[in-house]
Amino acid sequence: MTVQELIKIMGLTPLSTFEDREVKGVFISDMVSDVMTAAKSGNLWLTIQTHKSIVSTANLADVSAVVITGGKKVPQETIDIASKYNIALLSSPLPTYTLAIKLHELGIEAE
Amino acid sequence: MPNIISLQTIKETLNAQIIVADSGLDDMIEHVYASDLMSDLLAFGKPNSILLTGLATKQAVISAHMAEFKGVVFVRGKLPKDNADKYARDKKIVLLSTQFDMYESCVRIYAAMSPGVLPTSATIEEQPPEHTLLSQDFHIQGRDFSNAGNVSTEIKEILKKIGIDSQISRRVAISTYEGELNVIMHANQGTARLIVSPTAIEVIIKDQGPGIPDIEMAMQEGFTTASEEMRAMGFGSGMGLPNINKNTDELRIESKINDGTTVYMKFNIEK
Structure with missing residues (x-):
């Protein structure tokens, strides 16, 4: 499944401009150091962290997209940097746990 | 759920x-x-x-x-x-x-998780005795993250001991913890005063810190002046004061640049 397909099915809101790519597995963390250590290439990263450092983290960890959960407001600076580096920054009103369950029901397994 | x-x-x-x-x-x-x-x-x-x-x-x-x-x-x-x-x-x-x-x-x-029956609440809610009246001061050491949460933990224990309803003591504990963290993150030291009367709990947190230049801005969710180190610990995401605001019945903040900040919080005890 690609990021664009996921946006449609899960009703996510894209915040940045990005190139579509395949989603492989899910990773949840709000600490950039953990994402750097343990996230895998292509993972969909769920977080409530909105600091601009998530963009460089997403870039380095090569995740397919970052989903900001819980409807958290994302600073414009974070969105602008994400667009600059073509990182898919998406938003969901659901809490992290609930979104994780829905992704699981959709058949996306941990990689 | x-x-x-x-x-x-x-x-x-x-x-x-x-x-x-x-x-x-x-x-x-x-x-x-x-x-x-x-x-x-x-x-x-x-x-x-x-x-x-x-x-x-x-x-x-x-x-x-x-x-x-x-x-x-x-x-x-x-x-x-x-x-x-x-x-x-x-x-x-x-x-x-x-x-x-x-x-x-x-x-x-x-x-x-399987569908289950919610357990019936068997606990009898204890009413705080009418004559309860308490005032106690606590010291908060700034920059000391290893002891962050000690004061709010102690206050939570006191409220539990004197039979304050857990919903209220939870709100007091959360607000005090956020206030305590603000002192630790930004000031060299501060104090917390707990006052319990039959109708309300008051917590006054006072520090000798840098002061808040714009209180209105500090009240906005996501606004933060915390360092990367604090953020790495899961704090300083700009939810502190908004969180206190959400949990208190009355909140007053007085701040003077280079002098300090006083956060006055009041929680009503409903009968």
Whole structure:
């Protein structure tokens, strides 16, 4: 499944401009150091962290997209940097746990 | 969420290692909260939850205790740092560690949750005695993250001891914890004063810090002046003052640049 397909099915809101790519597995963390250590290439990263450092983290960890959960407001600076580096920054009103369950029901397994 | 699950089932479904479970694994969990940002937990976490987190610190356990959570699971095989286990033991919080990551842990708990009957509440709510009147001062040491949460923990214990309703003491504990953290993050030292009267609980936190230049801006969610180090600990995400505002019946902030800040919080005791 690609990021664009996921946006449609899960009703996510894209915040940045990005190139579509395949989603492989899910990773949840709000600490950039953990994402750097343990996230895998292509993972969909769920977080409530909105600091601009998530963009460089997403870039380095090569995740397919970052989903900001819980409807958290994302600073414009974070969105602008994400667009600059073509990182898919998406938003969901659901809490992290609930979104994780829905992704699981959709058949996306941990990689 | 209509489903509930026991701590024992969570332990089994996550193949978790028990770090602390002196109080047993019989408690039932109604909600799951997956996060590493502690202010968010304090703002949105519900009582009788379990916390899944990669933040294996004492602050995570303190936050869980303030929010009336039953247990904490460290994901990705993390083990407690800085006496997190000692705090959990003292406060009867169950502490587990699982090799699974956060996503896998969420999915496994969800799969193990079966429809159940919500337990009927057998506890008789204790009314605080009319004559209760108490005033106590506490010292807060600035920049000392290792002891962050000590004052709010002590206040929570006092309120419990004198029979304050747990819904109210939870709000007091969360607000005091955020206030205490603000002092630790920004000031060299400060004090907290707890005043309990028959109708209200008041907490006044005073520091000799840099002061807040724009209180209105500081009240906005997400506004922060915290350092990267503080953020790395799961704090300083700009939820502190908004969170206090949400949990108090009355909030007044007075601040003078280079002089200090006083946060006055009042919580009404409803009959």
